[in-house]
Amino acid sequence: MKDALFLCGVGNGEGIRLALTVNRTSPRWQRIVLLDDDPSKHGTTRLGLEVAGPISHLAGVDANCSEVVNLVTRTTDGRARAQEKIGQYGIPFTSLIHPGVDLFGAEVASDVTIYPHASVGAEARIGPASVLLIGAVAGHGARIGRGCVVAPNAVINARVTLGDRAYVGSNASILPDLRIGAGATIGANCMVYTDVPEGATAMGVAAQVLSATPHHAPSGSMEAHGLQPDFPDDPSSSIAGAGSAHIEAVITKALVHVLGAGELDRSGNFFELGCNSLKALELAQHLRPLLGRDVQVVDIYRFPTAPALASFLTGGDPAALGMRQAQQRAEMRRQLRSRA
Structure with missing residues (x-):
């Protein structure tokens, strides 16, 4: 039995409970110690355990008698940074796997965290520093890379490959x-039916793939991505006629409604004004009946200002938009048939 298990990142209460459950079922550590770099949490308690101090507390720990777990799961970028910081102290990382999870026939790295009700199929491989949260599924033969996070109730079906530091939403x-691909993000509630490139984000049902920005660093959360796909540097230069101006006003009014804000800069970037992935979805849904056009969430990301979106909606061919959506539906049906 080891002297101590150090849990780093106390915002994850379910992770603390998992460690207590594991140790209660099969005792591995004499004590469990909580660490967090937020000074306001020092001296507070979580599930009866006191937060002893910052992660640098590990500097005085005997690596031969202790183990450590990184509980950070909000983003894969944040998790990787925490992993690097913890690792510099030389304390060995260990796995936390709920005793009710069946791993027979699966290959699991030595520092994986798997929460209750998760399912790991035969011949699945779970890479180092990866996390399967409550109810997540890794199907038969799935390959999950290093530092991935699979959020609650997400399903990674048979033989799917997740690149390193990919994030799959609830x-x-x-x-x-x-x-x-590595560093890709799959949004919550998506159904993904095509490959997703490295560093990209997929969202929607069926999922649409959005390219990452040129300076994108995968972070595993939609808001943290700050996605702003290519659009004209001066969107107003391509706007012509009162029709576009009217649509621009409607878009701005809808944005004010969605954000619950007062007056907004009509030319401001939606995401700088307060939009996130959920607000973008709400904005698209709000605009459809107002404009009589099938505005998609991907359009909000491609044209993230009122002038740019208005220009797109007035200049684009409605038939072409309909064709694009029909092609996506046809491709989804083809993919589903091929996997039946």
Whole structure:
């Protein structure tokens, strides 16, 4: 039995409970110690355990008698930074796997965290420093890379490959045999039916793939991505006629409603004004009946200002937009048939 388990990142209460459950079922540590770099948490308690201090507390710990777990899961970028910081102290990382999870026939690295009700299929591989949260599923033969996070109730179907530091949001489903690139983010509630490139984000049902910005550093959360796909540097230069001006006013009014704000800069970037992934979805849904156009969430990301979006909606061919959506639906049906 080791002297101590150090849990780093006390904002994750479920992780603390998992450690207590594991140690209660099969005692491995004489004590469990909480560490966090937020000074306001020092001296407070979580599930009866006191937060002893910052992560630098590990500097005085005997590496031969202790183990450590990184509980940071909000983003894969944040998790990687925490992993690097913790690792510099030389305390060995260990796994936390709920005793009710069946791992027979699976290959799991030595520092993986798997929460209750997760399912790991036969011949699945879970890479180092990866996390399967409550109810997550890694199907038969799935390959999950290093530092990935699979959020609650997400389903990684058979033979799916997740690149390193990919993030899969809550309740998302990835169809069999697909490849999700390193640093990619799968939004919550998505159904993914095509490969997702490295560093990209997929969202929606069926999922649409959005390219990352040129300076994108994968972080595993939609808000943290700050996605702003390519759009004209001067969107107003392409706007012509009163029709576009009217649509621009409608878009701005809808944005004010969605954000619950007062007056907004009509030319401001939606995401700098307060939009996030959920607000973008709400904005698209709000605009459809107002404009009589099938505005998609991907359009909000592609044209993230009122002038740019108005220009797109007035200059674009409605038939072409309909064709684009029909092609996406046809491709989804083809993919589903091929995997039946």
